[in-house]
Amino acid sequence: xxGVTQTPRYLIKTRGQQVTLSCSPISGHRSVSWYQQTPGxxxxxxxxxxxxxxxxxxxxxxxxxxxxxxxxxxxMNVSTLELGDSALYLCASQTGTRDNEQFFGPGTRLTVL
Amino acid sequence: xxKTTQPTSMDCAEGRAANLPCNHSTISGNEYVxxxxxxxxxxxxxxxxxxxxxxxxEMASLIITEDRKSSTLILPHATLRDxxxxxxxxxxxxxxxxxxxxxTRLSVIA
Numbered sequence: 001x002x003g004v005t006q007t008p009r010y011l012i013k014t015r016g017q018q019v020t021l022s023c024s025p026i027s028g029h030r031s032v033s034w035y036q037q038t039p040g041x042x043x044x045x046x047x048x049x050x051x052x053x054x055x056x057x058x059x060x061x062x063x064x065x066x067x068x069x070x071x072x073x074x075x076m077n078v079s080t081l082e083l084g085d086s087a088l089y090l091c092a093s094q095t096g097t098r099d100n101e102q103f104f105g106p107g108t109r110l111t112v113l
Numbered sequence: 114x115x116k117t118t119q120p121t122s123m124d125c126a127e128g129r130a131a132n133l134p135c136n137h138s139t140i141s142g143n144e145y146v147x148x149x150x151x152x153x154x155x156x157x158x159x160x161x162x163x164x165x166x167x168x169x170x171e172m173a174s175l176i177i178t179e180d181r182k183s184s185t186l187i188l189p190h191a192t193l194r195d196x197x198x199x200x201x202x203x204x205x206x207x208x209x210x211x212x213x214x215x216x217t218r219l220s221v222i223a
Contacts, residue, residue, distance in 0.1 A: 004156070033210060043157070043200075043213035056210050090156050092211075101147070102211060104156030 002027065004093050004105035012111045018079040021108045025072050025093030031055070032074035033102060034066060037088040046089075049074055078110075086112045116140065116203045122218040125195075131188040133217050135201030138182040144205045146177060148186045150197040151216075157200065160186065191221045 005024045013019050025032050033056075034046040045058040049068035066076040072093075078085055088109050092102035118136040125131040137146065147162040161168055161175045163184075168175045174187040188195055200216040 031208075035211075035213075042215060043211075045210040045212065048210060050208075055208065058210065088154075092156075101159040101162060103159060106156050107154075 004091055004103055006089075006091050006105040006108050008108060009106065010109045010111075012113060013081050014113050015081055015083060017081050018077060019081060019110060020075055020077045021089055021091075021110075023074045023076075023091030023093075023105060025074070025091075026103055029093035029095055029103075030072055031094045032068055032072065033092045033094075034074070034076050035090040035092065036060075037090060037107070038084075038086070043090070046076065081112045083112050086110060116212070117201045117214055119199075119201050119214065119217045121215070122220070124220050124222055125188075125191045127193060127221050127223050128190055131186075131191040131195065131219060131221070133186040133188075133199050133201075133219065134183065135186070136183045137201070137203045140181050140203050141205065144203045146175065146181075146184050147202040147204055147211065148173070148175065149200045149202065149211070149213075150195075151200070152194075152197040157213075160199075162204075191219075193221050193223060195219065196221045 007022045031050040033048040037043045048056040052068045063079045068074045088107045090107045092104045094100050094102045145162050145164050148160040149157040151157045163175045177184045198216040198218050200213050
């Protein structure tokens, strides 16, 4: 089985712009979670989508949003980028049922200038 | 906030067993213990998880104390490629997010 894929792998944006990141989960997985990793805050949960519905949400401002498509692929969007949004954005997929592990993609490295 | 406490860093000689401790004294009855690791600049990798009983897979063993307040991840024969940050996570079901703490930075030394 192919693993979780994320595109693009690297991205450079300027303050005020918006960005869309994409994640393709493992085939058959219906849940996709997004995490942000920064040196200062570590790995923090953004949100999770299951069957096209947001199931869990972390403590991030409304500038961070996401969606999931019927094929379970997911996108996250960050509007009005700030310097502090520079981070590694990680996507993880799982089957969506109880007691199961999340499999992470390689991440998208976003740099905001 | 993370519900686990781990040492900041540990060293292990190549070929020896690496024993990574984790304290989760406030764990509740329906919460699992998960271990992930993250090799530099890569996405976290699932290692193992357990509820009450000890678990073993091809990567590692997980030993959970009888009172479930602590656990130990054992890498039986550490290699240089096991150098990574190891995260111990308490999670009450597969439908809840992973809450990462700071983890333990394991350095395997030749």
